[in-house]
Amino acid sequence: MKHLYKNFLRDRRAYTLNVAFYKRMVKAATGRDAAHFFQPAYANGQKIYDDHIFSTKYKERILQVIQRKPSSEHPVLRARKQIWDGQYDMLVLTLELSDAIKPALKKIIKAWLVDGTPFEDIQALLPQPSGVVYKNTGPLPTVNEDGA
Amino acid sequence: MSKKKHRGRIQAQSDHLEESVSWAQDSPPSLKQGLEMAEELKGKLSKKELKNREKQFKQLERFMKNASEAGGIYSPEFRSFENEETNDGTRVDFELWAGAFGLSVVIIILIIFLA
Numbered sequence: 065m066k067h068l069y070k071n072f073l074r075d076r077r078a079y080t081l082n083v084a085f086y087k088r089m090v091k092a093a094t095g096r097d098a099a100h101f102f103q104p105a106y107a108n109g110q111k112i113y114d115d116h117i118f119s120t121k122y123k124e125r126i127l128q129v130i131q132r133k134p135s136s137e138h139p140v141l142r143a144r145k146q147i148w149d150g151q152y153d154m155l156v157l158t159l160e161l162s163d164a165i166k167p168a169l170k171k172i173i174k175a176w177l178v179d180g181t182p183f184e185d186i187q188a189l190l191p192q193p194s195g196v197v198y199k200n201t202g203p204l205p206t207v208n209e210d211g212a
Numbered sequence: 213m214s215k216k217k218h219r220g221r222i223q224a225q226s227d228h229l230e231e232s233v234s235w236a237q238d239s240p241p242s243l244k245q246g247l248e249m250a251e252e253l254k255g256k257l258s259k260k261e262l263k264n265r266e267k268q269f270k271q272l273e274r275f276m277k278n279a280s281e282a283g284g285i286y287s288p289e290f291r292s293f294e295n296e297e298t299n300d301g302t303r304v305d306f307e308l309w310a311g312a313f314g315l316s317v318v319i320i321i322l323i324i325f326l327a
Contacts (some may be wrong), residue, residue, distance in 0.1 A: 103289050106282030107315060116291060128290060144301055148290070149219075149309040156292060 067134035086118040093174040126154035218311030240312040243280035268293035284315030
């Protein structure tokens with residue numbers, strides 16, 4: 065198993081290429097250029113280089129990728145669902161990027177963003193047996209309706 | 213009633229826990245407010261729940277401090293600090309749904325002036 069962009073947290077060029085990797089993958093699935101959904105920079109414009117490497121929104125669904133520094137010899141790809149701001153379904157993928165998970169990642173991105181596949185069916189696309197799944201929809205926000 | 217301009221929450225989560233502290237206000241929460249909300253959230257957890265999230269709360273606080281030092285952060289923004297030693301989604305999340313967080317005083321004055 066080969067890890068991809070394994071120096072992404074230390075090498076800003078690798079980080080940028082890594083982000084481009086996800087953008088290409090999303091574009092291949094959706095046919096549209098993929099823009100970040102969550103802010104990739106602070107208010108002063110300083111870019112944030114951390115493990116929350118990529119996010120996007122398509123068809124009222126959000127995808128967030130949290131890419132860990134490679135440390136496992138086995139495929140690591142976990143998924144959970146959260147509700148964002150009481151409005152949007154958000155799939156949070158926590159992974160170590162490797163050639164071993166790339167095919168599953170492609171399928172999951174297309175299934176989630178384009179096909180509207182329910183989270184329960186996304187689980188079947190995760191690598192087994194190390195693809196640990198936990199579901200957590202989070203508490204309902206208490207401030208959405210009236211700002212109180 | 214219209215939604216407040218600046219909204220979000222921090223939350224402690226797992227398969228067995230859902231606790232959060234949220235904000236909805238007319239001005240962006242300051243770093244001080246953010247750290248106070250983190251303390252409030254800690255106060256809602258049992259000793260064990262807190263111990264399982266010690267590192268994650270430190271990561272949250274560091275993220276808020278880094279954001280504040282960089283002039284703040286605008287929405288939408290999301291950070292999830294996970295305890296990977298558990299298998300039940302133990303984590304602390306930062307969710308900025310609308311507005312901003314931790315902006316510098318100068319930027320807040322500009323926002324008020326331009327509003």
